[in-house]
Structures are given as structure tokens and as C-alpha cells.
Amino acid sequence: GENVEQHPSTLSVQEGDSAVIKCTYSDSASNYFPWYKQELGKGPQLIIDIRSNVGEKKDQRIAVTLNKTAKHFSLHITETQPEDSAVYFCAASYTGRRALTFGSGTRLQVQP
Amino acid sequence: GAVVSQHPSWVICKSGTSVKIECRSLDFQATTMFWYRQFPKQSLMLMATSNEGSKATYEQGVEKDKFLINHASLTLSTLTVTSAHPEDSSFYICSAADLKNTEAFFGQGTRLTVV
Numbered sequence: 255g256e257n258v259e260q261h262p263s264t265l266s267v268q269e270g271d272s273a274v275i276k277c278t279y280s281d282s283a284s285n286y287f288p289w290y291k292q293e294l295g296k297g298p299q300l301i302i303d304i305r306s307n308v309g310e311k312k313d314q315r316i317a318v319t320l321n322k323t324a325k326h327f328s329l330h331i332t333e334t335q336p337e338d339s340a341v342y343f344c345a346a347s348y349t350g351r352r353a354l355t356f357g358s359g360t361r362l363q364v365q366p
Numbered sequence: 367g368a369v370v371s372q373h374p375s376w377v378i379c380k381s382g383t384s385v386k387i388e389c390r391s392l393d394f395q396a397t398t399m400f401w402y403r404q405f406p407k408q409s410l411m412l413m414a415t416s417n418e419g420s421k422a423t424y425e426q427g428v429e430k431d432k433f434l435i436n437h438a439s440l441t442l443s444t445l446t447v448t449s450a451h452p453e454d455s456s457f458y459i460c461s462a463a464d465l466k467n468t469e470a471f472f473g474q475g476t477r478l479t480v481v
Contacts, residue, residue, distance in 0.1 A: 288469070297372070297459050297472040298410065343409060352463045352470050353400050356409045 256281040258346050260357025267334050268365050275360045277344035278326040284346040287320060287327045288354070292341045301342075302329070334364045368394045370462045372473030379450055379480055387445045387476045389460030395440035396462035400470060401433075404457040416443055450480045 257280040267273050279287075285306035290298035304311045304318045304327065311318050315334075320327040331338055341361050345354040369392040379385050389399060398417050402410040414430075416422035416437035424430045432454075434446040443462070447454055457477050463470040 290472075295475070295477065297475040299472070300469065303469065352398060353412050353415050354410075354461075354470065355412075358409050 256355040258357040264361045266363045273331045275329045279346045283348045290343045368471045370471045370473040376477040384448045389443045391462040398463045399443040400461045402459045452480045
């Protein structure tokens with residue numbers, strides 16, 4: 255089955271700096287890669303996703319890049335703000351299987 | 367995005383009792399629902415997938431007789447933790463998907479504590 259690895263496990267940045275979280279996946283059939291933000295005691299919230307037919311997607315301060323050949327994808331957050339502090343999960347799935355395989359999570363702390 | 371409502375948000379029960387958790391899709395028909403479990407400071411692990419009107423498919427290592435899943439309608443799935451024990455204490459999260467979208471929408475989670 256699919257295996258998703260995520261790094262780093264913790265990340266501390268100063269407000270206004272950029273943050274990058276990286277994930278790799280093992281199953282070449284995977285074609286859908288969402289990123290979730292989870293705040294304490296809450297369910298995950300989708301922040302951005304990318305499909306394997308594109309290499310990059312951007313939504314305001316958040317961007318995701320995908321390298322299908324290397325089987326890795328990354329989340330980029332620019333101009334970080336204290337409210338960006340949370341745990342971020344990457345995930346992967348493929349058409350026909352909408353259950354997600356999650357990475358291990360990254361705890362992002364943005365220092366004011 | 368679509369709304370998935372999970373109830374209760376937290377529950378405390380005594381060891382040996384059963385607990386039911388509901389997952390509802392409020393504004394779309396969920397042909398497929400997923401149940402995940404998340405232990406503290408860990409990732410979400412898929413427990414089972416259920417399609418409306420059919421039996422759930424459980425992931426390896428998940429006891430189907432302990433975690434009963436019912437998906438009787440296109441808007442409601444339930445997870446019943448039977449004969450709960452302290453090691454079942456966890457955060458249970460459902461997600462729901464319709465036929466149109468790849469994206470599955472998540473509920474807010476249920477914190478189960480077994481004492």
C-alpha cells in the first residue's frame with residue numbers, strides 16, 4: 255500500500271518568514287495530494303490540494319509543488335503569521351480510492 | 367466546501383460500555399464515508415471505508431466486531447465502539463465523499479475517553 259513520509263516533524267519560524275514542509279510517497283498510482291491544517295482538538299481542514307496533472311498550485315500565501323518523477327510534494331507558506339501555527343498533514347490517494355494515506359504531521363510554530 | 371457534522375464532539379464512558387458516534391453530511395449525499403483514528407500527537411490512521419447500503423471494509427488490524435460501522439443512508443454513518451476499554455481512548459474522525467469529487471470532507475472529530 256501507499257506510504258507517505260513527512261518532514262520535518264516540528265518547524266519553528268519567525269513571523270513573516272517562509273515555511274516549507276516536504277512529503278514523499280511510494281505508490282506511483284497516487285494522483286491526488288491534499289494538505290490539511292489541524293488545530294488542537296479539531297478535525298483536519300483542507301488548505302490546498304494538487305493533482306498529478308499539474309506541477310504547482312498557489313492560493314494567496316500558500317503553494318504546493320509536485321514532482322511526480324521523484325514522488326515528492328511540498329507545502330510552501332510565505333509571510334507566516336501566528337495564526338498559521340498548527341499541525342500540518344500531507345496526504346495521498348488515487349482515483350477510485352478516496353481514503354487518504356496521511357503523513358506523520360508537522361507542528362509549525364510561528365513566533366511573533 | 368461541503369459540511370460534515372460529527373456528534374458528539376467528546377464523550378467519556380466507563381470501561382465495558384458501548385459508544386456510538388454519528389457522522390452526517392449536511393448538504394450533499396455521501397456515497398462513501400471513512401472513519402479514522404488519531405492517537406495523541408500522531409497521524410490519522412484509516413480504520414474503515416463504508417459505502418451506503420453495503421458492509422464496511424476494514425483496514426488490517428481493525429476489529430470489525432469491536433468497531434461496528436453502519437452506513438444506512440446517504441447522509442449518515444455511525445461508528446459504535448463496543449465493550450470499550452481504556453486503550454480505545456482516541457480521537458475519532460469521519461470524512462465523507464460524494465460521487466463527483468475526489469475530495470473528502472472531514473468532520474470535527476470525537477474525543478473518546480474510556481475510564
